[in-house]
Amino acid sequence: MLHKRERPGAPSFRTFLSTVFSYRKKAGMAAWMLHRLTGLALVLYLVMHIIGLRSLTDPVLFEAYVSTFRSPLFKIAEVLLLGSIAYHAFNGLRIAIQDAFYRSENQRRLFYGVLAFTAAVVIAGGLVLLYPYFIMPLLP
Numbered sequence: 001m002l003h004k005r006e007r008p009g010a011p012s013f014r015t016f017l018s019t020v021f022s023y024r025k026k027a028g029m030a031a032w033m034l035h036r037l038t039g040l041a042l043v044l045y046l047v048m049h050i051i052g053l054r055s056l057t058d059p060v061l062f063e064a065y066v067s068t069f070r071s072p073l074f075k076i077a078e079v080l081l082l083g084s085i086a087y088h089a090f091n092g093l094r095i096a097i098q099d100a101f102y103r104s105e106n107q108r109r110l111f112y113g114v115l116a117f118t119a120a121v122v123i124a125g126g127l128v129l130l131y132p133y134f135i136m137p138l139l140p
C-alpha cells in the first residue's frame with residue numbers, strides 16, 4: 001500500500017528545485033510569472049476599488065477616500081498599477097494572438113518587445129503622474 005505522501009511519478013523536491021532554478025533563466029518563465037503577478041495585482045486593485053466605491057453614497061466618506069489619491073505615495077502606487085496594466089495587456093495580447101493566429105519561433109524577442117512597450121507606457125504615464133508631485137517642486 002502506498003503511503004499518503006508517496007505519489008508514483010511525482011517529481012522529487014530536488015527535481016522541483018532544479019527546475020525552478022533553471023527556468024528562472026528563461027524569458028518564458030519570467031513572462032509567465034510577471035503575467036500571473038500583474039493579473040493578481042489587478043484583481044487586488046479591483047477588489048480595493050470596489051470596496052472604496054461604497055463611499056459614493058456619503059460625501060464625507062467620499063472626500064476622505066479621494067484625499068488618499070492625492071498623497072505622493074499613492075502616485076507611486078499609481079505608476080506601479082499602470083505598469084501592471086500595461087504589462088498584463090501587452091503580454092496578454094502576445095499570448096492571445098499567438099494562440100489564435102500564429103506561433104512565432106522568436107518568443108524571447110516578442111517578450112522583450114512586450115517589456116519595451118510596457119517601459120514606454122510607464123515612462124510616459126509616470127512623467128504625467130509624478131510631474132506635479134516630484135518634478136515641479138524642484139523647478140526654479
Ligand code: HEM
Nearest residue numbers: 035036038039040042043046088089090091092093095096
Ligand atoms: C487588456 C486586458 C487584458 C488582457 C488582454 C488579458 C489577457 C490575459 C490572458 C491571455 C491570460 C491567460 C494567460 C495564459 O494563458 O497563461 C490572462 C490571465 C489572467 N488575467 Fe488577464 N487580461 C486582461 C485584463 C485583466 C484584468 C483587468 C485582470 C484583473 C482584474 C486580469 C487578471 C488575470 C488573472 C488573475 C489571470 C490568471 C493568471 C495566471 O493564472 O497565471 N486580467 N489574462
